Amino acid sequence: MKEINILIVEDELIIYMHISRTLKSFGFKNLFTARSSEEALCIASENKIDILFSDIKIEGEVDGIDTAYTLQKLYSLPVIFITAYKDKEMLRRVSKIDTIGYLLKPYRVDELEALINLAISKYELDLEDRLIKIDENHSFDRREKKLLYKSQEFNLTKKENVFVSILIENINSFVSYELLEGIIWYDETVADSSKRTFYSRARQKLSNINFQTRRASGIGIFID
Numbered sequence: 001m002k003e004i005n006i007l008i009v010e011d012e013l014i015i016y017m018h019i020s021r022t023l024k025s026f027g028f029k030n031l032f033t034a035r036s037s038e039e040a041l042c043i044a045s046e047n048k049i050d051i052l053f054s055d056i057k058i059e060g061e062v063d064g065i066d067t068a069y070t071l072q073k074l075y076s077l078p079v080i081f082i083t084a085y086k087d088k089e090m091l092r093r094v095s096k097i098d099t100i101g102y103l104l105k106p107y108r109v110d111e112l113e114a115l116i117n118l119a120i121s122k123y124e125l126d127l128e129d130r131l132i133k134i135d136e137n138h139s140f141d142r143r144e145k146k147l148l149y150k151s152q153e154f155n156l157t158k159k160e161n162v163f164v165s166i167l168i169e170n171i172n173s174f175v176s177y178e179l180l181e182g183i184i185w186y187d188e189t190v191a192d193s194s195k196r197t198f199y200s201r202a203r204q205k206l207s208n209i210n211f212q213t214r215r216a217s218g219i220g221i222f223i224d
Helices: 013-025 037-046 064-075 088-094 109-127 158-169 177-184 192-205
Strands: 006-009 031-034 051-055 079-083 099-104 131-133 138-141 146-149 174-176 211-214 218-221
Touching (some): 006 037, 006 064, 013 031, 013 109, 037 064, 037 158, 037 177, 051 109, 064 088, 064 158, 138 158, 146 158, 174 177
Parallel strands (some): 051 079
Antiparallel strands (some): 138 146
């Protein structure tokens, strides 16, 4: 249990501190926090996150619902929403997310404990399918976020690993360049020529994997 990494997306310091203190009392030590969608995407791209707590209203233009949707699409995370209310519009938007449930403010310790236990159960079930087989030689470890070649870790740079992780979590579909670039270079201003060079080098390294490009849509990995 103590090895599970939990990301808390919450811009109210008092709420984060209370949740963090409660989770630590349950034995969890690996806790990450973000105040905005940008910070959350950055943390998830650099760390193996297993469970997500997200407030609905957070700093920035992108709220907690869209942030959770993106993170779950990319990393298949169990999601628990933190909220002070549940109206019809919120429920409609949340319906597109496979959520564990809602932690209502002010939260009760027994409710948090029940939700985290449900999230752990889902997380452990997901681990049974942790390896995604790409072809005869390549597979992807969803827990460690690593590309494997004949069961050995494939040598990739940090950004290349983020790139491959996004594509493989969305295997058999196209991922837009906008989404890729918003995560890979989330806090950087990068010239289009540099981005093209990055994609070209990554694809050369991964020349044995079946990449397809659709100019208007993006890049995808497809299993024959």
